[in-house]
Amino acid sequence: MRALLVDRSAPGGLRLGTAPDPRPAAHQALVRVTATSLNFGEVRHGLDGAPDGAVLGWDAAGVVERAAADGSGPPVGTPVVTLGAEGAWAELRAVDTALTGPAPAGADPGALSTVPVAGASALRALHRLGPILGRRVLVTGATGGVGRYALQLARLGGAHVIASTGDPDAYGPGLRALGAHEVVAAPAAVGEPVDGVIDLVGGGQLVDAYARLAERGTLVSVGHATDTGEAFPYGAFFGDQGRHDRTLTTFFLLACTDLAPDLTRLAGLVASGELDPQIAWRGSWERAGEAVAALLGRRLHGKAVLDLT
Structure with a gap:
């Protein structure tokens, strides 16, 4: 799969490359990611402590490609918002179903991707x-x-x-x-x-x-x-x-293990327009270095969204 890999020689400390597909545990769904949003904490502290080649990322929106083997969580084809300690900056993500919230069909994935952490x-x-x-x-x-x-x-x-x-x-x-x-x-x-x-x-x-x-x-x-x-x-x-x-x-x-209902509720409010996701920067994940630089430079007041295109 394609993924943003930690690479300190690249602009913003990230480069687009390939990584092995994740292998979900029984309580995890495999999600095909369509958009991810960046958070200052993961960019400021996560990149500093991660080895080259790591796939980071907390927030992602996408569609369930493989349901969890234990029967928990949403079925295949469900649009979802997801949260985890890593793995959001990739085409495929294995994520706990307790941290996976079904989202309204047809909603903007970029807007939904701002929901999990913020x-x-x-x-x-x-x-x-x-x-x-x-x-x-x-x-x-x-x-x-x-x-x-x-x-x-x-x-x-x-x-x-x-x-x-x-x-x-x-x-x-x-x-x-x-x-x-x-x-x-x-x-x-x-x-x-x-x-x-x-x-x-x-x-x-x-x-x-x-x-x-x-x-x-x-x-x-x-x-x-x-x-x-x-x-x-x-x-x-x-x-x-x-x-x-x-x-x-x-x-x-991340210690709150029952976040799926919250994620679904928030996704619904964003999709309906009752909550404004306040996207301050949006672009292809090929421009991740620009987004990282803007975040670290405190030039963004709102969310930065990367579309996986």
């Missing part, structure tokens, strides 16, 4: 906040792929949505169009306390966002764009300062 991370993070109808929800790093899905899903869930971005003047109109009621430059600029935070930045912004939590509020740490640690001031976790019972929590998406 959409599912946003949805699972919002689940961790609990009911959000009528509550104030802050999303930090709102211009990224996860952030843009989180804004839309929070607005659909009835929350008062606050987006945090480093340049509100440039990105404010677009974020408001996605569902943000307010756009601020940083968590410290938020006025009234918030009931929930989806943090995609880490570092000092996570610390400041936690300080804005209302009583019984929850902060879900999802992303770590700053690549720096968090230093909380003395007293940040005292419970007698008027805001007791606050929670800071994390999760790991």
Whole structure:
């Protein structure tokens, strides 16, 4: 099969070549991939740690070519969105059926391919906040792929949505169009306390966002764009300062083994137009080096999609 192979001598660290066809386990379907979307984390960290010749990739959309031998998952011919730790950047992918969601027939595979990491991370993070109808929800790093899905899903869930971005003047109109009621430059600029935070930045912004939590509020740490640690001031976790019972929590998406229903739900919302996948770059996988360079250069605010043509 053809695949994007790790090759540090090539532009972007990837070249189009050939690799052995995957051999699915009994609980895995064999999927013919038609589109894949890139994530900053897999490009920034995955390529650095992978050997030459490896086939990476988390997100892919395609069609089931061989159903799982154990009878789980969708049948042959079903359009699907898939998630895994590797293997998305290839014509064929062996993927766990628990991480494979049937998608509407006729939907754009490129749009569907943005769903797994960005959409599912946003949805699972919002689940961790609990009911959000009528509550104030802050999303930090709102211009990224996860952030843009989180804004839309929070607005659909009835929350008062606050987006945090480093340049509100440039990105404010677009974020408001996605569902943000307010756009601020940083968590410290938020006025009234918030009931929930989806943090995609880490570092000092996570610390400041936690300080804005209302009583019984929850902060879900999802992303770590700053690549720096968090230093909380003395007293940040005292419970007698008027805001007791606050929670800071994390999760790991690939440890969530029951994602198929979430992937299907999100794919349906994208296909119907209720969610905008926010594709910022799209092209043939022969141009993967361009997409990687744009991601690493922080020139994309939204998703990068590769069509396997």
